[in-house]
Amino acid sequence: AHLDRIAEVDGRVNAFLHVDRETTLAQARRVDERRAAGEELGPLAGVPVAHKDVFTTADMPTTAGSKILEGWRPPYDATVTARLRAAGLVILGKTNMDEFAMGSSTENSAYFTSHNPWDLERVPGGSSGGSSAAVAAYEAPLSTGTDTGGSIRQPASVTGIVGMKPTYGGSSRYGVIAFASSLDTPGPFARTVLDAALLHEAFSGHDPMDSTSVAEAVPPVVDAARRADVNGLRIGVVKEFAGEGYQPGVSARFDEAVEVLESLGAKVVEVSCPNFTYALPAYYLIAPSECSSNLARFDAMRYGLRVGDDGSRSAEEVMALTRAEGFGPEVKRRIMLGTYALSSGYYDAYYGKAQQVRTLIKRDFESAFEQVDVLVSPTTPTTAFPIGERADDPVAMYLADLCTIPANLTGNAAISVPCGLADGLPVGLQIMAPVLGDDRVYRVGAAVER
Numbered sequence: 205a206h207l208d209r210i211a212e213v214d215g216r217v218n219a220f221l222h223v224d225r226e227t228t229l230a231q232a233r234r235v236d237e238r239r240a241a242g243e244e245l246g247p248l249a250g251v252p253v254a255h256k257d258v259f260t261t262a263d264m265p266t267t268a269g270s271k272i273l274e275g276w277r278p279p280y281d282a283t284v285t286a287r288l289r290a291a292g293l294v295i296l297g298k299t300n301m302d303e304f305a306m307g308s309s310t311e312n313s314a315y316f317t318s319h320n321p322w323d324l325e326r327v328p329g330g331s332s333g334g335s336s337a338a339v340a341a342y343e344a345p346l347s348t349g350t351d352t353g354g355s356i357r358q359p360a361s362v363t364g365i366v367g368m369k370p371t372y373g374g375s376s377r378y379g380v381i382a383f384a385s386s387l388d389t390p391g392p393f394a395r396t397v398l399d400a401a402l403l404h405e406a407f408s409g410h411d412p413m414d415s416t417s418v419a420e421a422v423p424p425v426v427d428a429a430r431r432a433d434v435n436g437l438r439i440g441v442v443k444e445f446a447g448e449g450y451q452p453g454v455s456a457r458f459d460e461a462v463e464v465l466e467s468l469g470a471k472v473v474e475v476s477c478p479n480f481t482y483a484l485p486a487y488y489l490i491a492p493s494e495c496s497s498n499l500a501r502f503d504a505m506r507y508g509l510r511v512g513d514d515g516s517r518s519a520e521e522v523m524a525l526t527r528a529e530g531f532g533p534e535v536k537r538r539i540m541l542g543t544y545a546l547s548s549g550y551y552d553a554y555y556g557k558a559q560q561v562r563t564l565i566k567r568d569f570e571s572a573f574e575q576v577d578v579l580v581s582p583t584t585p586t587t588a589f590p591i592g593e594r595a596d597d598p599v600a601m602y603l604a605d606l607c608t609i610p611a612n613l614t615g616n617a618a619i620s621v622p623c624g625l626a627d628g629l630p631v632g633l634q635i636m637a638p639v640l641g642d643d644r645v646y647r648v649g650a651a652v653e654r
């Protein structure tokens with residue numbers, strides 16, 4: 205049914221980079237065989253899932269939205285892919301994304317822009333915009349994404365679905381094409397908080413293949429989503445994430461969500477996190493710095509594209525030609541920014557300073573969580589913007605990540621749940637919890653989602 209739905213609507217939504225009916229149906233038959241053989245499969249066995257094209261898949265190509273990886277077939281599955289396969293989920297295909305997960309709209313994909321199912325003239329958010337569009341358009345019941353600087357929560361918010369960024373290290377980065385390694389976090393998309401928790405639980409947990417994987421057990425997120433109550437919880441409204449720059453309808457839906465939480469028995473207080481306003485500039489130094497190092501592996505020798513290798517050129521020339529053609533403008537901008545910020549003479553002023561800001565944000569979270577159990581804010585300052593509106597203005601594009609980035613810099617758990625419409629478009633409520641407090645955001649999210 206989902207393959208048929210994709211065939212019916214994806215010509216307009218453009219959520220998928222790769223769909224392969226035969227491979228998907230073969231996977232589904234394999235699940236039936238395992239079940240018939242008496243294998244104990246998890247609660248999601250037989251449920252289809254769409255993967256962001258940043259997760260390696262041994263039976264489907266993986267491009268990370270880049271020309272430099274066009275046609276590349278990974279020799280192995282990412283841990284997330286492998287665990288979901290083992291749990292009996294069936295892969296519907298690979299979803300579109302901003303190139304190497306750099307962007308907030310999918311307009312930086314080297315292939316095409318995905319469209320928001322609520323209004324096809326608008327973006328579905330990014331970088332995991334194919335995954336959010338696929339779930340919102342009923343092409344997939346579940347999908348995966350990665351959240352380095354909001355790339356799960358922001359697209360979930362603008363397409364009216366649930367998107368969760370787990371605690372950093374709570375879900376494995378093994379087989380996830382790297383953008384910024386100290387931030388990259390795989391997570392789930394779904395249409396309800398409970399569905400997201402089921403998917404989350406199926407792929408998370410310690411992975412010896414990821415050196416930053418946390419040793420602690422995953423908090424029981426499915427139980428928390430089923431519990432769905434806020435009775436007696438203290439909820440902090442982040443004072444700095446309001447006012448000018450927030451679309452009036454977004455602020456109105458946010459205020460209503462806070463009232464709902466109060467009516468359900470939560471105690472709501474205002475909390476100040478003064479350093480959160482510096483998160484965006486710090487992120488846009490740290491993430492490009494890490495990407496400039498991670499993307500050095502695309503050297504024209506090891507993967508995908510190779511340009512100008514006709515025997516007349518040196519390896520260095522082939523590398524330069526390949527990177528010039530294979531990387532898009534945003535990726536080049538980030539590599540240049542990051543290389544600059546890391547160079548000796550500038551390191552202390554830029555990268556070093558940004559890392560200090562990161563510590564201040566961590567302290568803001570710590571002092572906030574001495575007063576409250578979770579923090580809430582709008583997920584994004586505005587609803588989905590029109591395709592093209594911010595494409596030529598990187599700074600305007602970066603503003604979409606204003607509220608989501610603090611939790612990335614510190615590794616905290618955070619979710620976006622739908623909280624109504626503004627001018628006919630979805631608005632998201634962000635709920636943030638301490639590191640390893642993933643269960644709390646599911647508990648509160650399930651109580652307040654609508």
Ligand code: GLN
Pocket residue numbers: 305306307308330331350351352353354355356383491602605
């Ligand atoms: N908008 C952020 C960026 O462009 C999103 C990154 C992400 O979470 N992958 O860096």
